[in-house]
Amino acid sequence: MRKRNKLILVLLMAGLLMYTLQVSFTTTYLAIGDNTPDLMLIFTAFVGLRLGPTPGSLAGFAAGFLQDVLIQFYGLYTLCKTVVGFCARFFLNRRVLLVEKYYFPFVVFSLSLFHDAAFYFVQTLGSRLEWAPLFWRLAMPNALYNLVVAYLLWMALPRRWIEYVRYDVQYDF
Amino acid sequence: MYWQIRNYVSGFFEILATYRSYLLFLLLIVLAVLLLQTNRNPQIDFLRRRIMGVTTDLAWRFGGLVHGTQDREAIERLERRNMDLARQNILLEDAYLENIKLRHLLRFQERFPLKTQPAAVIMRTRSIDRNTLVLDRGERDGIRTNLNVINDRGLVGKVIETSPEYSVCRLMLDRSFRVAARIQRTRLNGIVYWLGDANEVGFYGVLKNLDVRLGDVVLTSEYSEYFLPNFRVGVVTSVNNEVAGLFKDIRVRTSADFNTLEEVFVVMDTVKELSSGRDFEKNFFGEE
Numbered sequence: 001m002r003k004r005n006k007l008i009l010v011l012l013m014a015g016l017l018m019y020t021l022q023v024s025f026t027t028t029y030l031a032i033g034d035n036t037p038d039l040m041l042i043f044t045a046f047v048g049l050r051l052g053p054t055p056g057s058l059a060g061f062a063a064g065f066l067q068d069v070l071i072q073f074y075g076l077y078t079l080c081k082t083v084v085g086f087c088a089r090f091f092l093n094r095r096v097l098l099v100e101k102y103y104f105p106f107v108v109f110s111l112s113l114f115h116d117a118a119f120y121f122v123q124t125l126g127s128r129l130e131w132a133p134l135f136w137r138l139a140m141p142n143a144l145y146n147l148v149v150a151y152l153l154w155m156a157l158p159r160r161w162i163e164y165v166r167y168d169v170q171y172d173f
Numbered sequence: 174m175y176w177q178i179r180n181y182v183s184g185f186f187e188i189l190a191t192y193r194s195y196l197l198f199l200l201l202i203v204l205a206v207l208l209l210q211t212n213r214n215p216q217i218d219f220l221r222r223r224i225m226g227v228t229t230d231l232a233w234r235f236g237g238l239v240h241g242t243q244d245r246e247a248i249e250r251l252e253r254r255n256m257d258l259a260r261q262n263i264l265l266e267d268a269y270l271e272n273i274k275l276r277h278l279l280r281f282q283e284r285f286p287l288k289t290q291p292a293a294v295i296m297r298t299r300s301i302d303r304n305t306l307v308l309d310r311g312e313r314d315g316i317r318t319n320l321n322v323i324n325d326r327g328l329v330g331k332v333i334e335t336s337p338e339y340s341v342c343r344l345m346l347d348r349s350f351r352v353a354a355r356i357q358r359t360r361l362n363g364i365v366y367w368l369g370d371a372n373e374v375g376f377y378g379v380l381k382n383l384d385v386r387l388g389d390v391v392l393t394s395e396y397s398e399y400f401l402p403n404f405r406v407g408v409v410t411s412v413n414n415e416v417a418g419l420f421k422d423i424r425v426r427t428s429a430d431f432n433t434l435e436e437v438f439v440v441m442d443t444v445k446e447l448s449s450g451r452d453f454e455k456n457f458f459g460e461e
Binding site: 023027028034036052053054057058060061064065068070071072073074075076078079082083086122123124125126127128129 | 193194195197198201202204205206207208209210211212214215216217218219220295296297298299300303307309348369371432
């Protein structure tokens, strides 16, 4: 099997695993008040950062659509996560590769803020509630929580697995 | 000629290859926006109205450029008239639908024997685990935590947070929502909880050898700590004995349609005896 196909298969399985964890585990056991980590966002940011904008936006689209199915508001997560997956690559800076374990959570934090800002902007359209309080009360703690979980995931995953998912011209994405 | 066409085609494919990540991104964004268009909720309606307003405004400002030598004044007058009529039509249609809905709610409030406070839904928070409504009534209107929230179809949820002007209602479609309920026909008791699907809840705790049928009506029971009895929850839509454990897997379609909630009633009474009378549940769906 070509490495590219193998990588796609691995990412599909990882994505489905993250989705299952998101639905069954994080919302039940990792919720702190109103805040739960968004594993699908971390997954999308990871794919976007390591493989580039095309796989990033595809992963974001798929992840977002799966989350939309759960909340019955089609297109909202899809739109936000597609943008997140596309934008992740712009954070890549070769000079930070050595401290990537700190840099990745920072990227997740920034993308999470951007994602939630857009998400709550759409949610408040046509309502009397204001966007800013929602942003400070929900989006900011969520982003911090995502930062912590992204760091823990990065440290928990074997280095070999992380290195396996890396942009390489041979993958021909 | 052949070489010219071939050059164009190869140039086109070269452009596609160079900008494929941007083109794919654009395609995915278009798909996401199309998906957004399929929703019927206040946020998307608001966006539609805004976009319609902007496009109408732009068409009005720049439409004249394409008319050339035609009778500009007459066309402008007719276009203005057309837009006014279209706007009036939309307003009238909205008012008509609003009128029907408000009459329906008014009749429900008149016939419902408990004291209720009508409230409009001003925001809905949707996430995988939390589904809440923000209502435009708060402590100043007498709203307190744990008051029941219903609509003319049945139970909607309960108030979990209040502020002077607003309150938050946890919906029945929420991971942490539980309510003691019973089957109306057989008086079998169980617990209603959300399974993650739209307008569907589970009914847990009925032994496999007991009688539950499709179409059985599920009501809140007297054993609930916060909910008044005999509020309509929904109708049994599936009963499955082929599951592990002692109990049946029962699915209930909720009476309230949670996709279109715009107005609800907060039940101000908390005395259980008030709703424990026979046939109390007939107050829901009273006109049908």
